[in-house]
Amino acid sequence: MFSFSQNKEILLNKNWQxxxxxxxxxxxxxxPGCVHTDLFTNKMIPDPFYGNNEAQLQWxxxxxxxxxxxxxxxxxDVKSEHIELVxxxxxxxxxxxxxxxxxxxxxxxxxxxxxxxxxxLKSGNNTLHVVFESAVKKGKEEAAKLTYTLPxxxxxxxxxxxxxxxxxxxxxxxxxxxxxxxxxRLINEAEIKNLHYNINKLNDSIGVFTIKFDIHSYxxxxxxxxxxxxxxxxxxxxxxKLNSQFKKGITPFNIxxxxxxxxxxxxxxxxxxxxxxxxxxxxxxxxxxxxxSIAVGLRNIELVQQKDSVGxxxxxxxxxxxxxxxxxxxxxxxxxxxxxxPNNYRTxxxxxxxxxxxxxxxxxxxxxxxxxxxxxxxxxxILVWQDFMFACAMYPGDSSFIKNVKEEATExxxxxxxHPSIALWCGNNEIDEGWKNWGWQNQYKYSKNDSAKIWxxxxxxxxxxxxxxxxxxxxxxxxxxxxxxxxxGHKESLSEGDSHYWGVWWGNEPFNTYEKKxxxxxxxxxxxxxxxxxxxxxxxxxxxxxxxxxxxxxxQKHPIGYQTIEKYMLQDFxxxxxxxxxxxxxxxxxxxxxxxAIEAHRRAKPYCMGTxxxxxxxxxxxxxxxxxxxYKQPKAFYYDLKRLYDNVLVSVxxxxxxxxxHVLNEQxxxxxxxxxLSVKDFNGNILYQKKSDAVILPNSSLVYLRxxxxxxxxxxxxxxxxxxxLIGDSTTTKKTLFYFVPPKDLKLPKPVxxxxxxxxxxxxxxxxKTLVKNLYIKDISYTENNYFDLEANEEVEFTVLPFGxxxxxxxxxxxxxxxxx
Ligand code: BMA
Numbered sequence: 038m039f040s041f042s043q044n045k046e047i048l049l050n051k052n053w054q055x056x057x058x059x060x061x062x063x064x065x066x067x068x069p070g071c072v073h074t075d076l077f078t079n080k081m082i083p084d085p086f087y088g089n090n091e092a093q094l095q096w097x098x099x100x101x102x103x104x105x106x107x108x109x110x111x112x113x114d115v116k117s118e119h120i121e122l123v124x125x126x127x128x129x130x131x132x133x134x135x136x137x138x139x140x141x142x143x144x145x146x147x148x149x150x151x152x153x154x155x156x157x158l159k160s161g162n163n164t165l166h167v168v169f170e171s172a173v174k175k176g177k178e179e180a181a182k183l184t185y186t187l188p189x190x191x192x193x194x195x196x197x198x199x200x201x202x203x204x205x206x207x208x209x210x211x212x213x214x215x216x217x218x219x220x221x222r223l224i225n226e227a228e229i230k231n232l233h234y235n236i237n238k239l240n241d242s243i244g245v246f247t248i249k250f251d252i253h254s255y256x257x258x259x260x261x262x263x264x265x266x267x268x269x270x271x272x273x274x275x276x277x278k279l280n281s282q283f284k285k286g287i288t289p290f291n292i293x294x295x296x297x298x299x300x301x302x303x304x305x306x307x308x309x310x311x312x313x314x315x316x317x318x319x320x321x322x323x324x325x326x327x328x329x330s331i332a333v334g335l336r337n338i339e340l341v342q343q344k345d346s347v348g349x350x351x352x353x354x355x356x357x358x359x360x361x362x363x364x365x366x367x368x369x370x371x372x373x374x375x376x377x378x379p380n381n382y383r384t385x386x387x388x389x390x391x392x393x394x395x396x397x398x399x400x401x402x403x404x405x406x407x408x409x410x411x412x413x414x415x416x417x418x419i420l421v422w423q424d425f426m427f428a429c430a431m432y433p434g435d436s437s438f439i440k441n442v443k444e445e446a447t448e449x450x451x452x453x454x455x456h457p458s459i460a461l462w463c464g465n466n467e468i469d470e471g472w473k474n475w476g477w478q479n480q481y482k483y484s485k486n487d488s489a490k491i492w493x494x495x496x497x498x499x500x501x502x503x504x505x506x507x508x509x510x511x512x513x514x515x516x517x518x519x520x521x522x523x524x525x526g527h528k529e530s531l532s533e534g535d536s537h538y539w540g541v542w543w544g545n546e547p548f549n550t551y552e553k554k555x556x557x558x559x560x561x562x563x564x565x566x567x568x569x570x571x572x573x574x575x576x577x578x579x580x581x582x583x584x585x586x587x588x589x590x591x592x593q594k595h596p597i598g599y600q601t602i603e604k605y606m607l608q609d610f611x612x613x614x615x616x617x618x619x620x621x622x623x624x625x626x627x628x629x630x631x632x633x634a635i636e637a638h639r640r641a642k643p644y645c646m647g648t649x650x651x652x653x654x655x656x657x658x659x660x661x662x663x664x665x666x667x668y669k670q671p672k673a674f675y676y677d678l679k680r681l682y683d684n685v686l687v688s689v690x691x692x693x694x695x696x697x698x699h700v701l702n703e704q705x706x707x708x709x710x711x712x713x714l715s716v717k718d719f720n721g722n723i724l725y726q727k728k729s730d731a732v733i734l735p736n737s738s739l740v741y742l743r744x745x746x747x748x749x750x751x752x753x754x755x756x757x758x759x760x761x762x763l764i765g766d767s768t769t770t771k772k773t774l775f776y777f778v779p780p781k782d783l784k785l786p787k788p789v790x791x792x793x794x795x796x797x798x799x800x801x802x803x804x805x806k807t808l809v810k811n812l813y814i815k816d817i818s819y820t821e822n823n824y825f826d827l828e829a830n831e832e833v834e835f836t837v838l839p840f841g842x843x844x845x846x847x848x849x850x851x852x853x854x855x856x857x858x
Pocket of ligand 1: 204205206429466537561651662
């Protein structure tokens, strides 16, 4: 099948060396990689994440770093018609020399660079040399040119991941390097570029879409352009379009396809994320010259922002159906992005899907994720709210900055427009909010003119430049200028637009404030917890595994993070003495807060139509708002998400004098059942019970059963709880437990666990004669369930994979252990 004219791609990731500039001491380097990981791999610096090493590694950001390698080409290679050198990602200020000729000056981490290099290449040995300048120094030079200081300091001048400069969950490592692949593309005759599709018409009975691409011909030629359904192998190209004559240059091509009764692309929870796969091949008698593939997801997605009696709606309609979004904010899963492999992205998306999410927000202070992330979202039905990479600062407005951003935005919009998962482009994170509410004008002592200039630059970038790019290249994709639309200090933030509610945590409001502060779409809110203790063990000496060690302190980036956790912990829990217990309780605390928020948001449907907590993941081992730690170990809160984000939700809340049992169903088919509310003591005795008639669950939350204080007056409220169940069929039987007093006041009995193991299925069966609150199985590599409440006499069975141990050695903690100390 391979013929002389076949296009060829040579990966140039091998044989790299690096040196600090001027030192001429060359060591092995990895591509993809970056200077910090290269220094560490060569044992020239200690582990950047370990102990307090971050502090002593700050010198790296001020230095310049060189990379070099060589590669061999054949006579035949260099005779190719067209040769392109592609850097998929350079972080950030790089001068590239090919055989000593300067061929590129790069200045944007978020762009790829393709250079026509035929004239510089020779058969035999060729050399590549890349010199990185310090982004910190470059940024400072740019900053010095302005007569005012921009909030965000030097980082805002560089188109580079902003969290590299440190964040309230991430260390400061302003790295540099060749962080993605380098390829040499040898094209002999022609190639397919710019493959994309437009949906022209879509409903249940018909889907019409056009597949578009350009043929770039470097010589005149005659080819078959063969578009095929990759699953059925059916030819889609109309016969008359086969065997076409192409002149040297670019020829646009488009082929319209019609599918009757199309299988629509649905998000997780509502249906299958169906994809139609196609391949386009450029074929000559001698064989296939070029081939590309595309996955078409047939769906309509619309952001509805309509004035209503309260303010303005903010919800997504997928294929005509208003969908409540359940998800999280997503940051880069590593401080050094080059460490992220496709599998890392796939695991993140898989874990989001497993938690019943249907949306992730790629937050603007990180990076545009790799293709693999978006493909995984396409395949798993996870919609993506995509920020442009700007966060919490003001950005420059000069023409070269704007030109650079325009190139970046165009490339990213073109890259992502084929993904059915993309639901929204958003200009930035918290800049409008910052400008209006964070006191920058006073802090930086802006004159009237400075203020006007900075704000106009903002308007130009986010109200004009970026929406124009989206309009030009992905016209059907929704765009909003900023998130949130209105800051949480203003009451309008709860009646229109999306909302970041930080009154809990930043504002020290109690958890139950979440029940009052419900907006139209809650795109951020969150509460911190520690990671499981083995994560701390991976970065701290054993003598540092205590609450007051410098290591534990340095793995918390919020200025008053630990104090804030403790303040809230005092209200609900007893403060534990050991780090292990503290980590455990901090996770229960976070889970309690997040449960309060998520259930309140969902009960408020359709007023509120989305909830994205802050934050799904971590970029290093740290105490943060995440549900999954750096090693993707679930925290207590993650295990709760499955229930909290289930289509069918049972939620108990106190409203005035009543304890109310709310139920709602968000799946498209009908769910029937009986709702049963029981008050039980910790030995499993039913003290009181109510049942509803058989009901069909509504799409928005409805109260079916109520309990008054009066009905409870003979019971000791610290020794009983509500168990509320929906009794439906096997998939729709759900339950939730509700406690009347804070966990610290519960009179819990000492648990006696009855455990049976089955090695064959690696499953464990657990039972107890009394209630076990927040049972945590320690030191395991995987479990389906953890930190859960085991009701008296209830048997649960699930998979647990111990860490190199047998099941018999598993150890447990429960809330009793904390309260009894
Ligand atoms: C949010 C985010 C981040 C930050 C988080 C926690 O608003 O946008 O800037 O990490 O708050 O403070």
